[in-house]
Amino acid sequence: MEKITMDDMVNVCKTYGYIYQGSDIYGGLANTWDYGPLGSKLKNNIKDSWRSFFIRQRMNAYEIDADILMNPKVWVASGHVSSFSDPLLDCKNCKTRHRADNLINDFDSNLHADGMSKEEMVKCIKEHNIPCPKCGKCDFTDIREFNLMFETNRGVIKDDKSIVYLRPENAQGEYVNYLNVKRTTRSNLPFSIGQIGKAFRNEITPGNFTFRTIEFEQMEYQTFCNPQDSDELYNYFKEYAKKYFISLGIPEDKLRYHDHEKLAHYAKAACDIEYLFPFGWGEVNGTHNRGDFDLTNHQKYSGEKMEYIDPVTNERYIPYIIESTVGVDRLVLAILFNSYEVEELEDGTTREVMHFLPSIAPYKVAVLPLIKKFHNDKALEIYKELTKYFDVLYDDAGSIGKRYRRCDVYGVPFVVTVDDNTINDNKITIRFRDTMEQITLDLNELKDYIQDKIVL
Numbered sequence: 001m002e003k004i005t006m007d008d009m010v011n012v013c014k015t016y017g018y019i020y021q022g023s024d025i026y027g028g029l030a031n032t033w034d035y036g037p038l039g040s041k042l043k044n045n046i047k048d049s050w051r052s053f054f055i056r057q058r059m060n061a062y063e064i065d066a067d068i069l070m071n072p073k074v075w076v077a078s079g080h081v082s083s084f085s086d087p088l089l090d091c092k093n094c095k096t097r098h099r100a101d102n103l104i105n106d107f108d109s110n111l112h113a114d115g116m117s118k119e120e121m122v123k124c125i126k127e128h129n130i131p132c133p134k135c136g137k138c139d140f141t142d143i144r145e146f147n148l149m150f151e152t153n154r155g156v157i158k159d160d161k162s163i164v165y166l167r168p169e170n171a172q173g174e175y176v177n178y179l180n181v182k183r184t185t186r187s188n189l190p191f192s193i194g195q196i197g198k199a200f201r202n203e204i205t206p207g208n209f210t211f212r213t214i215e216f217e218q219m220e221y222q223t224f225c226n227p228q229d230s231d232e233l234y235n236y237f238k239e240y241a242k243k244y245f246i247s248l249g250i251p252e253d254k255l256r257y258h259d260h261e262k263l264a265h266y267a268k269a270a271c272d273i274e275y276l277f278p279f280g281w282g283e284v285n286g287t288h289n290r291g292d293f294d295l296t297n298h299q300k301y302s303g304e305k306m307e308y309i310d311p312v313t314n315e316r317y318i319p320y321i322i323e324s325t326v327g328v329d330r331l332v333l334a335i336l337f338n339s340y341e342v343e344e345l346e347d348g349t350t351r352e353v354m355h356f357l358p359s360i361a362p363y364k365v366a367v368l369p370l371i372k373k374f375h376n377d378k379a380l381e382i383y384k385e386l387t388k389y390f391d392v393l394y395d396d397a398g399s400i401g402k403r404y405r406r407c408d409v410y411g412v413p414f415v416v417t418v419d420d421n422t423i424n425d426n427k428i429t430i431r432f433r434d435t436m437e438q439i440t441l442d443l444n445e446l447k448d449y450i451q452d453k454i455v456l
């Protein structure tokens with residue numbers, strides 16, 4: 001199979017309804033994308049898989065749903081007002097604006113710009129004669145820091161006092177609720193708070209489809225712990241996140257760890273898990289040892305005591321936080337690349353397939369009447385019954401071969417064909433997407449058969 005490029009994937013997603021350009025009929029808005037009928041189901045299933053892996057299957061783990069708009073003091077305490085910025089420079093020739101670190105990483109990912117100071121980045125760009133991606137010249141302004149937070153105003157008067165921010169990370173919603181969750185769940189340390197939700201960043205650089213967007217979703221997970229346990233938990237969550245990706249069908253050789261040398265303003269240690277996208281390795285997950293940075297600052301700015309008193313030893317300390325964060329949109333993109341195949345068939349034709357694991361496939365099963373005129377009523381009856389349990393696709397349009405192909409690229413793992421045998425003997429045929437093999441099953445066994453194969 002030929003290598004699938006990013007442009008190929010954009011086309012596949014647009015053609016079949018996974019992802020469309022945002023505000024499409026107006027010509028789009030840079031770095032925004034809308035999930036279509038298939039994409040939104042896939043994304044929701046991936047979010048459910050995270051819920052299962054990080055919340056349901058772990059002890060002392062709680063999900064919350066905090067607001068996007070928060071008291072602006074949160075972002076002063078978190079350091080985002082002063083430090084959440086990108087190093088930007090302009091091309092003097094064509095006047096386009098770029099992130100210095102991206103220029104370097106896109107030129108050669110082994111240069112690792114995230115380990116460099118501003119001065120080192122300028123030097124590196126000059127030394128390697130790194131060209132402007134737009135015009136090809138290497139003639140840039142100095143680097144300036146540009147804050148990535150989107151601002152808006154609340155109330156009727158627009159002034160400095162009315163500024164609120166669209167959250168640039170979910171994590172702070174979990175930190176400001178640390179005391180609430182601890183009290184209402186009567187938890188002792190360690191315990192975890194997770195949340196899935198939108199985050200916003202005023203990214204100015206081209207995004208590689210949904211890899212870098214201005215509005216995106218994060219699945220963030222904070223474990224509050226004794227400082228003594230933090231190194232062990234940090235290593236544990238590095239591995240746990242990798243296991244999560246592997247559980248979704250991503251092979252280990254498409255994943256790698258990248259330990260950070262230069263750390264974000266809040267971190268004591270940080271490591272990404274990267275996936276091998278067509279443009280190179282790209283971060284999908286981050287594990288961070290945030291130390292007591294966040295809770296200490298929230299204590300300072302809010303006046304609320306964050307100190308924990310160990311009920312057994314009476315030891316007092318501000319908990320450390322180990323964060324495990326996953327970008328939903330990046331994970332969806334990785335799964336699309338990992339699943340899509342243009343398969344050469346023995347008869348010389350090709351078929352497009354999405355090999356999603358059944359647990360995350362947008363539709364678990366399709367129901368097709370073999371001949372619409374004769375089998376429609378029975379097929380609709382089966383479809384309606386199955387929709388009580390699963391997302392089911394009903395398709396009666398076109399030849400059976402064409403319908404199988406459509407199901408393949410929609411990633412439907414099981415396709416049920418309803419024919420005379422169904423009407424006369426209660427038997428259905430199931431076709432398997434990946435092998436194209438078929439078996440016959442009693443209709444009464446169908447629901448349990450599918451249920452067993454879609455466990456998260």
Ligand code: GAP
Nearest residue numbers: 169171211212213216284285286325326327330
């Ligand atoms: N709370 C920590 C935090 O926000 P981050 O590494 O800045 O850390 C976490 O972001 C994850 O969010 C990243 O691993 C990535 O998957 C995703 N992410 C970050 N910026 C993004 C963007 N502009 N577009 C899409 N996903 C993004």
